[in-house]
Amino acid sequence: YRILESEYVISAVAPAQYPELEWPEVALVGRSNVGKSSLINKICNRKNLARTSSRPGKTQTLNFYRINNEVHLVDLPGYGYANVPKSLKSTWGKMMEQYLKSRAQLRGVLQLIDIRHSPTKDDVAMNEWLAHFQIATAVIITKADKISKGRYAQHVKEIRQTLNIAPHIPTIIFSAQTGEGKEDVIELLDHLWHY
Ligand code: GTP
Ligand code: MG
Numbered sequence: 441y442r443i444l445e446s447e448y449v450i451s452a453v454a455p456a457q458y459p460e461l462e463w464p465e466v467a468l469v470g471r472s473n474v475g476k477s478s479l480i481n482k483i484c485n486r487k488n489l490a491r492t493s494s495r496p497g498k499t500q501t502l503n504f505y506r507i508n509n510e511v512h513l514v515d516l517p518g519y520g521y522a523n524v525p526k527s528l529k530s531t532w533g534k535m536m537e538q539y540l541k542s543r544a545q546l547r548g549v550l551q552l553i554d555i556r557h558s559p560t561k562d563d564v565a566m567n568e569w570l571a572h573f574q575i576a577t578a579v580i581i582t583k584a585d586k587i588s589k590g591r592y593a594q595h596v597k598e599i600r601q602t603l604n605i606a607p608h609i610p611t612i613i614f615s616a617q618t619g620e621g622k623e624d625v626i627e628l629l630d631h632l633w634h635y
Contacts, residue, residue, distance in 0.1 A: 470552030472518030
C-alpha cells in the first residue's frame, strides 16, 4: 500500500464534529510526546501535516486526516501529561471514551510506546481498556533511534511483558527520525483499513 495523498480534515472535540464519511478509520494513542503526530508526518512523507512539539501536550483535540481519499487516520491527544489540570484531564477522558466507544468505522488503534521506557500505568490501563472494548490494537515502539540496535530485543521484551501483550498481537519498531519500520506501519494500516 502506498500513501500518495494526505490531507488535514478537522479538529474535533465532540462527535457532531467527526467526519460523517463512513470510511475505515484507524486512531493513534499513547503518552504525550511519544511521537504520534511525528509518525503521521513520516508515513505521509509530510513535514508539517500534523503539528509536533518537543513539549508534551501539543495535540489537544481529535485530529482527522484523510488518506488517499478513501480512509481516515486520527491523531488523538496524549495521556500522562502531568501538567494538565484535573478539569482538562476529565475532559480528555470523556473525549477519548466518546470516540473510542462510539465510532462505528474504527477498525483499530495503534498504541505508541517509547522504546527507552517501560510502559507506565497509563499505558497498561489504556491497553487493557482497548482489549476490554475489543478494539483491535497493535503496539508501535517509537523513537528506536534513541537506543542501539543491540538493545532492541531486551526493550521489546520488557515492553511486551509489562503490557502483557498476547503473542498474536504485533509490535513494530519505528523511528520517525530514520524512517525505520515505516513500511511495516503502512502495511499494518493497510491491513486494518482494508481487511
Ligand atoms: P502530544 O501531541 O503531546 O500527545 O505528543 P505526540 O505523541 O504527538 O509527539 P510528537 O509527535 O509531537 O513528538 C514529540 C517530540 O518527540 C518531538 O520533539 C519530536 O520531534 C520527537 N520525536 C517523535 N518521534 C521521534 C523519533 O522517532 N525519534 C526521535 N529522536 N524523536 C522523535
Ligand atoms: Mg501530537
